[in-house]
Amino acid sequence: MADPTVPATAGHDPAPHSAQHSAPPTEAPAEPKPELAPKLAPKPELTPELAPKPESESESPPEPDSAPRTSAQPPGHPVYVIGGGPGGLAAAYALRARGVRAVVLERADRVGASWRAHYDRLHLHTTRRLSALPGLPMPRRFGRWVSRDDVVRYLEKYAEHHELEIVTGVEVSRVEPAPDGTGWLLRATGGRELTGAAVVVATGYNHTPHLPDWPGRDTFTGSLLHAAEYRAPAPHSGHDILVVGVGNTGAEIAVDLVEGGAARVRLAVRTAPHIVRRSTAGWAAQYTGVLVRRLPVGLVDRLARPLARLSVPDLTAHGLPRPGTGLYSRVREGAIPVQDVGLIDAVRKGRVEIVAAVDGFEGADVLLTGGERISPDTVIAATGYTRALEGLIGHLDVLDDRGRPVTHGSRTPRDAPGLYFTGFTNPISGNLRELALDAQKIARSIAENKTLRVSRVVR
Numbered sequence: 001m002a003d004p005t006v007p008a009t010a011g012h013d014p015a016p017h018s019a020q021h022s023a024p025p026t027e028a029p030a031e032p033k034p035e036l037a038p039k040l041a042p043k044p045e046l047t048p049e050l051a052p053k054p055e056s057e058s059e060s061p062p063e064p065d066s067a068p069r070t071s072a073q074p075p076g077h078p079v080y081v082i083g084g085g086p087g088g089l090a091a092a093y094a095l096r097a098r099g100v101r102a103v104v105l106e107r108a109d110r111v112g113a114s115w116r117a118h119y120d121r122l123h124l125h126t127t128r129r130l131s132a133l134p135g136l137p138m139p140r141r142f143g144r145w146v147s148r149d150d151v152v153r154y155l156e157k158y159a160e161h162h163e164l165e166i167v168t169g170v171e172v173s174r175v176e177p178a179p180d181g182t183g184w185l186l187r188a189t190g191g192r193e194l195t196g197a198a199v200v201v202a203t204g205y206n207h208t209p210h211l212p213d214w215p216g217r218d219t220f221t222g223s224l225l226h227a228a229e230y231r232a233p234a235p236h237s238g239h240d241i242l243v244v245g246v247g248n249t250g251a252e253i254a255v256d257l258v259e260g261g262a263a264r265v266r267l268a269v270r271t272a273p274h275i276v277r278r279s280t281a282g283w284a285a286q287y288t289g290v291l292v293r294r295l296p297v298g299l300v301d302r303l304a305r306p307l308a309r310l311s312v313p314d315l316t317a318h319g320l321p322r323p324g325t326g327l328y329s330r331v332r333e334g335a336i337p338v339q340d341v342g343l344i345d346a347v348r349k350g351r352v353e354i355v356a357a358v359d360g361f362e363g364a365d366v367l368l369t370g371g372e373r374i375s376p377d378t379v380i381a382a383t384g385y386t387r388a389l390e391g392l393i394g395h396l397d398v399l400d401d402r403g404r405p406v407t408h409g410s411r412t413p414r415d416a417p418g419l420y421f422t423g424f425t426n427p428i429s430g431n432l433r434e435l436a437l438d439a440q441k442i443a444r445s446i447a448e449n450k451t452l453r454v455s456r457v458v459r
């Protein structure tokens with residue numbers, strides 16, 4: 001799927017607070033309570049460089065290292081991890097395990113904020129075993145396909161179990177080289193200027209919802225929302241709904257609406273997707289993704305064609321022909337196959353109707369490619385997300401022409417040593433699995449780099 005790594009919650013700036021979590025007992029975790037948040041240990045005082053600057057200092061803020069150091073703040077600089085989602089938490093743990101002080105900066109008020117914002121029906125399309133982060137398995141009681149709420153519980157327990165140093169309510173707006181050449185300067189809310197020996201950017205693949213600027217969009221008299229705003233089918237019961245986009249999110253929302261009582265559901269498709277069964281005879285599609293990831297693209301494309309014919313019926317008569325390009329070629333372009341969670345059956349039975357792509361809007365009408373007009377009550381745009389990294393690091397010449405980092409994992413950009421990225425790829429082998437692997441690689445690279453003046457964990 002476009003692995004369900006969702007956009008971070010937007011824009012608010014709650015009062016920051018630091019959360020250093022206490023470790024649970026070594027036995028298996030207890031059954032989660034109805035609420036999602038674990039009981040945390042008392043929160044320590046903010047260290048000087050993380051406390052917001054007083055208003056009187058706002059015009060000329062002092063250097064962050066000018067404050068006297070405490071016993072909890074040894075010489076050197078911490079590694080700052082931007083983002084408290086799976087990638088950021090995994091990197092922070094891997095660094096801590098190697099004795100490097102890592103501080104997670106999360107703009108929301110809790111870890112895993114983007115996961116909390118996803119639609120209710122969501123389950124991982126990757127298996128529980130291959131979705132766990134380093135150092136803590138997911139409990140068996142979560143089942144093979146882990147629900148959204150259980151992912152949130154797991155991330156909270158992960159932060160608590162590993163005693164990660166997390167500061168919430170802090171949004172980093174810009175990263176730039178430190179003036180003294182000792183690392184990186186982070187400019188953040190509250191007038192903070194933080195110096196890090198290295199920085200790990202983990203703000204998420206699906207960060208900011210993208211809504212196309214369709215002609216006439218502002219004239220539409222129906223309801224138009226991005227898939228990021230969709231939660232459940234109940235508000236749409238009895239309505240005529242058009243879902244735009246046939247990635248994993250669009251396909252799953254269309255099925256959710258049908259099963260939740262929508263009067264009519266249509267799915268607008270510009271390019272026919274590759275559809276795979278999530279599991280066949282117990283063999284998860286992710287296992288195949290892991291096995292073929294390093295194989296030549298052309299070879300995987302050739303192997304995928306006969307397998308698709310055997311496992312997925314031809315839906316051409318229903319408006320979904322088999323794609324003309326190879327499965328792995330499309331993956332390399334950024335289009336992950338749609339994992340079937342009911343779409344095939346819904347399309348064959350006519351419960352989800354396939355229509356042409358959206359060209360624009362005109363009053364109550366949606367204009368489709370080919371000239372057809374339809375008048376749905378609501379349009380749900382499952383049209384993807386942007387990384388939204390330009391303001392943060394765009395000035396450093398580390399992004400490609402699609403706004404994605406030019407490196408990931410243990411590699412850093414040639415002109416930006418000490419700047420690491422995780423979670424900005426969407427691999428066929430599963431996003432969470434790759435985040436876990438990248439975290440270990442990043443931690444090893446930083447810990448073994450003798451030129452970085454990193455502060456160490458005080459135990």
